[in-house]
Amino acid sequence: MNKFPGMEKFNILSEEYGINDLDVIRAYFSFMMTAQKANGRVESHLSHFGTTSTQLSILLTLYLNHNKPETAGNISKKFGLSAPTISNVIKTLCQKKFIKKVKDKSDKRVYKITMTEEGYRFLNGLIPEYHSRYKKIFSEFTDEELKCLERISLKLFHNIDLFG
Missing domain, CATH: 1.10.10.10 (Winged helix-like DNA-binding domain superfamily/Winged helix DNA-binding domain)
Structure with a gap:
């Protein structure tokens, strides 16, 4: 499976902000990307039903x-x-x-x-x-x-x- 867009750049957060627990940020970012995409698709489809x-x-x-x-x-x-x-x-x-x-x-x-x-x-x-x-x-x-x-x-x- 492919990675979420932008995931390969998470080391920047560690370098620039001293954030060491990147697993939490990766999990949250993954969740948010999925939720945003799902919501966008569902909202678009539901608009056909008003x-x-x-x-x-x-x-x-x-x-x-x-x-x-x-x-x-x-x-x-x-x-x-x-x-x-x-x-x-x-x-x-x-x-x-x-x-x-x-x-x-x-x-x-x-x-x-x-x-x-x-x-x-x-x-x-x-x-x-x-x-x-x-x-x-x-x-x-x-x-x-x-x-x-x-x-x-x-x-x-x-x-x-x-x-x-």
């Missing part, structure tokens, strides 16, 4: 929770995105009629978010295609590699909060 990966993630979260109501605050925490960003995404999903907001009976300042039938229809049209695309991406992975990737991703997901 949606974004963040919108899709929120819809999938509601779907996988069996449409158990969520709050914008909980969604913000799950995805590590700011409240204004989540608020804008929720507003867009409401305009598309994929979700609806209902005031919480016990706290009128809070809105509970649920998916609509239109949201379910949208996902039903999208999920089978995305499943086939993901199968292609991971087709050369063994079952053990897939499990390992999931474990590593989960560990990284939780450790990202340490970034600040």
Whole structure:
């Protein structure tokens, strides 16, 4: 397999900044390059459906929770995105009629978010295609590699909060 672009120049960091643990930087750079490329490809494809990966993630979260109501605050925490960003995404999903907001009976300042039938229809049209695309991406992975990737991703997901 080829190396990530620019990896051969990592010794510059050691020489110019005295960074000796290049394995951490290589791992982070590899992760970021992969995440950026994946996000770019997914966003480009989702634009054909008039949606974004963040919108899709929120819809999938509601779907996988069996449409158990969520709050914008909980969604913000799950995805590590700011409240204004989540608020804008929720507003867009409401305009598309994929979700609806209902005031919480016990706290009128809070809105509970649920998916609509239109949201379910949208996902039903999208999920089978995305499943086939993901199968292609991971087709050369063994079952053990897939499990390992999931474990590593989960560990990284939780450790990202340490970034600040």
